[in-house]
Amino acid sequence: MTNLPKSPLEIRFGFLGIKVQIKPLFWLFAGFFALFLAYQVGALANPPVAGLIIAVDIVCFLISILVGYLAPALIYRSYNLRSLVIVQDFGGGVFPEAEPPLRLQRIMVAAATPLAHLGLYALVFYSDQQMNWKNNNVVTQLAYLLLQLMNFYWAIILSLPIYPFPGGRIMMEITTYFNRKWGILFTLGFSFVLATAIAALGWLRYLNQTPPFLKEPNIDFITPGILGTVIFTWLALRCYQTFTQTRKLLMAQTADPYDDDTPPWERS
Numbered sequence: 001m002t003n004l005p006k007s008p009l010e011i012r013f014g015f016l017g018i019k020v021q022i023k024p025l026f027w028l029f030a031g032f033f034a035l036f037l038a039y040q041v042g043a044l045a046n047p048p049v050a051g052l053i054i055a056v057d058i059v060c061f062l063i064s065i066l067v068g069y070l071a072p073a074l075i076y077r078s079y080n081l082r083s084l085v086i087v088q089d090f091g092g093g094v095f096p097e098a099e100p101p102l103r104l105q106r107i108m109v110a111a112a113t114p115l116a117h118l119g120l121y122a123l124v125f126y127s128d129q130q131m132n133w134k135n136n137n138v139v140t141q142l143a144y145l146l147l148q149l150m151n152f153y154w155a156i157i158l159s160l161p162i163y164p165f166p167g168g169r170i171m172m173e174i175t176t177y178f179n180r181k182w183g184i185l186f187t188l189g190f191s192f193v194l195a196t197a198i199a200a201l202g203w204l205r206y207l208n209q210t211p212p213f214l215k216e217p218n219i220d221f222i223t224p225g226i227l228g229t230v231i232f233t234w235l236a237l238r239c240y241q242t243f244t245q246t247r248k249l250l251m252a253q254t255a256d257p258y259d260d261d262t263p264p265w266e267r268s
Helices: 024-040 047-078 103-131 138-159 166-178 180-206 226-254
Strands: 011-015 018-022 083-087 093-096
Antiparallel strands (some): 083 093
16 A cells, blocks of 8 residues: 555655645545535635635645544554555545554554544644634634534544444443453444434434434534435444444354254264
8 A cells, every 4th residue: 555656636745754645636525515604604705715724624634534533543653553644535544554452452443533533623722722823813723613613523433432433442341351252243233223313313303303302502413414414324324234244244254054954973
């Protein structure tokens, strides 16, 4: 993977022994979300304002993703494992040369990403408390808001016990400690149920059918917007597909080839 030729507009660099690749597809991916944000706030009618929002959003998006990816990569590095960070669309991530041998080490790797986002959220907040930098100009105000929102919500979402989110990977490590096969199936099945429930809440909100108890201001944030609803719908379908495929594989590994009344002395 690291030996592939560099494509146009691709950025490569090293950080503390970690190889990082920012693929051209990332800019399209980030640009789409930035354009959606500009649309949501009604800025598309004013091109200079829309351009500013899109530019700042892409930079904040890149910073937040790099922090989230470099955190587990540094944990891998502390275990003497090299890794490659690829920043692109949904297929990006951290790719180590091997997984750590100990369960607790793998849990630490998984927990690093949401903790890193929470740490960046806290850093942005407390640095502004000390230096009041967000009020310098409109760019810093926008950057402060975007970094806060991105990293707060990403920390929460990635902590959800939905595989392959970090929260789901931690759940997988805990459940497979007791029973490997049923731990895997329980984690994947629970991931499907939770992702489906969140997607359903989002579609109800989109259709103006949100249950009254979810309209309270202090809990309204748990229902995703239309973009989040589409993502969780896709995630639920992916979880279901992974669950069914994994279930067939695990059941085939443990199936009794003589699942009938054949006497033991006649089995070969």
